[in-house]
Amino acid sequence: MATIKDVAALARVSIATVSNVMAGVPRVSPATRRRVEAAIEQLGYRPNHVARSLKSRRTRAIGMVISDITNPFFPEMVRGAEDAALARGYLLSTFNTGDLPEREKQIFAMLESRRTDGLLVVTALKRGEHPHVAAALSSGVPVVCLDRRPQDLAVDTVTVDNAAGVELAVDHLVERGFRSIAYLGGGLGMYVAPERLAGYRRAMRRARLPLIEFRGDFRRESGYQAGSKILALRPRPEALVAANILMAAGFLEAVAEAGLEVPRDIALATFDNVAILRGFRPHLTCVEQPTYRMGYDGANLLIDRLEQVTPHSGPVHLVLPCKLVVGDSTQPCRVLRGRALASAPGVAASLES
Amino acid sequence: MATIKDVAALARVSIATVSNVMAGVPRVSPATRRRVEAAIEQLGYRPNHVARSLKSRRTRAIGMVISDITNPFFPEMVRGAEDAALARGYLLSTFNTGDLPEREKQIFAMLESRRTDGLLVVTALKRGEHPHVAAALSSGVPVVCLDRRPQDLAVDTVTVDNAAGVELAVDHLVERGFRSIAYLGGGLGMYVAPERLAGYRRAMRRARLPLIEFRGDFRRESGYQAGSKILALRPRPEALVAANILMAAGFLEAVAEAGLEVPRDIALATFDNVAILRGFRPHLTCVEQPTYRMGYDGANLLIDRLEQVTPHSGPVHLVLPCKLVVGDSTQPCRVLRGRALASAPGVAASLES
DNA sequence: TTTAGTTTGTGAAACGTTTCAATTATGATA
DNA sequence: TATCATAATTGAAACGTTTCACAAACTAAA
Numbered sequence: 001m002a003t004i005k006d007v008a009a010l011a012r013v014s015i016a017t018v019s020n021v022m023a024g025v026p027r028v029s030p031a032t033r034r035r036v037e038a039a040i041e042q043l044g045y046r047p048n049h050v051a052r053s054l055k056s057r058r059t060r061a062i063g064m065v066i067s068d069i070t071n072p073f074f075p076e077m078v079r080g081a082e083d084a085a086l087a088r089g090y091l092l093s094t095f096n097t098g099d100l101p102e103r104e105k106q107i108f109a110m111l112e113s114r115r116t117d118g119l120l121v122v123t124a125l126k127r128g129e130h131p132h133v134a135a136a137l138s139s140g141v142p143v144v145c146l147d148r149r150p151q152d153l154a155v156d157t158v159t160v161d162n163a164a165g166v167e168l169a170v171d172h173l174v175e176r177g178f179r180s181i182a183y184l185g186g187g188l189g190m191y192v193a194p195e196r197l198a199g200y201r202r203a204m205r206r207a208r209l210p211l212i213e214f215r216g217d218f219r220r221e222s223g224y225q226a227g228s229k230i231l232a233l234r235p236r237p238e239a240l241v242a243a244n245i246l247m248a249a250g251f252l253e254a255v256a257e258a259g260l261e262v263p264r265d266i267a268l269a270t271f272d273n274v275a276i277l278r279g280f281r282p283h284l285t286c287v288e289q290p291t292y293r294m295g296y297d298g299a300n301l302l303i304d305r306l307e308q309v310t311p312h313s314g315p316v317h318l319v320l321p322c323k324l325v326v327g328d329s330t331q332p333c334r335v336l337r338g339r340a341l342a343s344a345p346g347v348a349a350s351l352e353s
Numbered sequence: 354m355a356t357i358k359d360v361a362a363l364a365r366v367s368i369a370t371v372s373n374v375m376a377g378v379p380r381v382s383p384a385t386r387r388r389v390e391a392a393i394e395q396l397g398y399r400p401n402h403v404a405r406s407l408k409s410r411r412t413r414a415i416g417m418v419i420s421d422i423t424n425p426f427f428p429e430m431v432r433g434a435e436d437a438a439l440a441r442g443y444l445l446s447t448f449n450t451g452d453l454p455e456r457e458k459q460i461f462a463m464l465e466s467r468r469t470d471g472l473l474v475v476t477a478l479k480r481g482e483h484p485h486v487a488a489a490l491s492s493g494v495p496v497v498c499l500d501r502r503p504q505d506l507a508v509d510t511v512t513v514d515n516a517a518g519v520e521l522a523v524d525h526l527v528e529r530g531f532r533s534i535a536y537l538g539g540g541l542g543m544y545v546a547p548e549r550l551a552g553y554r555r556a557m558r559r560a561r562l563p564l565i566e567f568r569g570d571f572r573r574e575s576g577y578q579a580g581s582k583i584l585a586l587r588p589r590p591e592a593l594v595a596a597n598i599l600m601a602a603g604f605l606e607a608v609a610e611a612g613l614e615v616p617r618d619i620a621l622a623t624f625d626n627v628a629i630l631r632g633f634r635p636h637l638t639c640v641e642q643p644t645y646r647m648g649y650d651g652a653n654l655l656i657d658r659l660e661q662v663t664p665h666s667g668p669v670h671l672v673l674p675c676k677l678v679v680g681d682s683t684q685p686c687r688v689l690r691g692r693a694l695a696s697a698p699g700v701a702a703s704l705e706s
Numbered sequence: 707t708t709t710a711g712t713t714t715g716t717g718a719a720a721c722g723t724t725t726c727a728a729t730t731a732t733g734a735t736a
Numbered sequence: 737t738a739t740c741a742t743a744a745t746t747g748a749a750a751c752g753t754t755t756c757a758c759a760a761a762c763t764a765a766a
Contacts, residue, residue, distance in 0.1 A: 001492070003722055014745065014746045014747075015722090016745070016747080016748095019723070027743070027744060027745085028744070028745085029745090032744080046465050046466045047722085048407075048466065048468060048722050048723065049466045049468065049723095050467065050468055050722080050723090051407050051721070051722035051751090052722080052724075053403045053723090053751095054401075054403045054404050054722080054753085055723050055724050055725085055750075055751050056724070056751085059403065069428045070428045070628070072629050074428075075428055076423055078422055079421070079422055082447075082448070082449055083449075086448075086456070086460070091467065092446070093447075094447060095439075096435055103439070106439065112399050113401065113402045114402045115401060115402070115403050139354070220631075245629070249629060250632065251632075252633065253631065256632070256634075276425050276599075276602055276627055277629070277630075277633060278606065279603065279605035279606040280602070280605065280633040280634060280635070281633060281634040282634070356752055356753090357752065358752080366715075367716045368753080369715075369716055369717080369756095370714090372753070372755080373715085373754095373755095376754085380714060382713080382715090400752085403751090404751070404753040405752080407720095407721050407722065407752080407753070408720075408753050408754050408755085409721085410721070
């Protein structure tokens with residue numbers, strides 16, 4: 001592979017001149033520039049980015065640390081981050097921690113020894129447990145946290161308005177006439193969980209409805225288990241709001257196992273949307289997060305920091321809105337229609353009570 | 354950030370000695386070794402991998418080029434590749450080409466200038482169009498192609514037995530008594546398409562059933578469009594085998610739009626499985642590919658090449674088997690039950706005919 | 707005490723760039 | 737033609753490692 005020396009020799013100039021041509025500095029005569037460019041072309045020369053990084057002490061590489069690309073929540077976000085990074089000439093490497101501390105340690109060590117310029121992290125950890133993120137931060141490596149916001153760290157974040165998102169779902173259900181609306185949340189250590197729960201509580205309080213809360217851990221299995229309990233309640237809740245799609249999917253399994261159906265026997269709304277689900281039943285009513293944008297904006301924010309586009313100031317917190325996508329999983333169910341008939345002026349009336 | 358010089362100074366040895374300690378060479382006295390290790394520990398020294406790469410001319414980095422991580426087919430494969438790479442101390446960076454030639458060019462240029470040691474590629478291109486892969490190969494960078502096998506390139510590959518996979522699905526349908534079984538294939542330029550089509554034809558010929566072929570392009574939209582045509586056929590086929598899950602999903606939309614249902618009105622089997630779909634209806638009968646393994650084995654094969662574990666020989670082709678996962682989308686449908694009643698000894702008889 | 711052999715440790719070059727001070731070439735002006 | 741200003745070019749150091757030939761310090765045998 002040709003080096004800058006080969007180019008210099010062929011063009012009969014010094015390597016400094018070649019470097020200047022590559023960098024586009026103007027103090028090179030047109031004639032020399034042409035000669036150098038011809039040599040570059042002829043040799044198929046590509047500057048060695050490794051050497052460049054060593055000298056400049058900047059790798060133009062950013063690392064993205066997530067828990068598992070296999071979780072359908074992540075691919076869009078990774079894609080967004082990559083698009084932004086590539087557009088600005090940065091290399092993005094993604095790492096799956098699998099939530100294993102040992103592996104996470106290995107990954108951060110690798111990131112450090114490779115002198116990655118900045119980090120995009122979706123932390124899976126609980127409050128107060130960010131040894132690696134904190135270490136990176138204190139050693140001067142910029143970090144942007146996506147999706148989840150560690151309150152104990154002074155770090156830039158890009159998140160969504162989780163509370164407002166759940167409120168959209170609950171309001172929608174209330175509007176459709178549902179009154180006993182249960183909520184299946186995730187473990188409170190996970191940052192987004194308390195916010196989503198708060199959204200549920202706020203919307204329910206506003207509608208003067210009683211809280212029916214269950215707690216899972218954001219994984220499919222917990223949705224299935226909570227599902228059995230929820231379906232066994234008497235009276236059975238008319239609707240469920242799940243805090244993420246994995247739990248919603250688990251819940252659906254419990255529903256099928258009980259010989260029931262969504263939305264006939266119970267309505268379901270959930271956080272997260274997944275493209276592949278279009279065409280499958282039930283078509284879920286969901287709170288769609290701008291995951292692509294989170295990745296895209298996060299990467300841009302990070303690169304701005306790296307290039308000091310913004311003068312150093314306190315941490316920036318971007319909060320993006322969610323959007324409600326109405327499917328048929330929240331169509332008025334049997335119980336509801338019965339109630340509508342019983343009360344005089346129809347569904348609307350039951351809302352006021 | 355501490356360098357090897359700092360460590361050497363603190364331990365009062367030469368940098369060569371520190372390097373020897375790091376490399377674990379035995380020509381260092383225990384006393385010195387301890388002194389150096391203490392210094393490393395005290396300074397939190399981490400060798401600069403960039404400098405190391407420059408000197409050794411090896412980056413221990415591999416690039417993975419796919420079309421779009423957002424396609425649910427890829428995450429497992431990427432995960433497998435990352436697991437293998439990390440276990441052997443390699444960095445994996447994944448790139449989405451989006452099937453855009455311009456972007457692909459940019460990506461390969463980046464990979465080259467960063468001196469990535471080897472490449473894992475799932476080529477989206479058609480026969481004879483692999484300028485970048487061919488260039489990498491001829492410049493001595495090992496490449497392993499996953500999932501699709503470019504016949505025109507002497508390159509290692511890890512693929513699945515596509516024909517056998519489709520046969521599994523068709524055989525299953527035949528066994529269940531279906532007789533008019535349509536096939537929705539993908540564009541023939543895509544390598545896997547002809548193999549899958551061949552599997553369909555072989556299985557149908559074996560069962561002495563007539564071919565009913567449609568062609569899409571592996572994208573959702575084409576499944577939807579082909580769906581309308583398939584459903585309009587008279588008599589309507591009893592079953593459809595889709596060549597990938599995106600087209601199957603598109604087909605399902607067409608089914609819903611026509612006011613029909615799977616499997617009541619038509620059975621459906623497809624290539625690919627996607628975890629999130631568990632719990633949703635219909636629960637598809639599918640040909641599951643070992644995508645994780647493809648990534649895992651591919652990365653290991655590539656690293657073996659990089660480290661010359663295997664003496665250089667001709668290209669290696671790993672072919673992994675697929676597995677049939679039976680869901681309820683291929684349960685005998687209405688027409689079928691009717692036919693079973695008509696013929697004397699039940700469904701089994703109709704198979705013999 | 708030499709001599710030879712074995713451990714242990716080190717100096718310096720090299721990897722391929724960037725960068726800056728210094729040098730040389732080129733014109734313009736006196 | 738000599739002088740000066742400006743433009744163009746270059747030499748060399750530096751980035752942080754690895755590696756190899758060599759040097760120094762021991763040890764064991766003669």
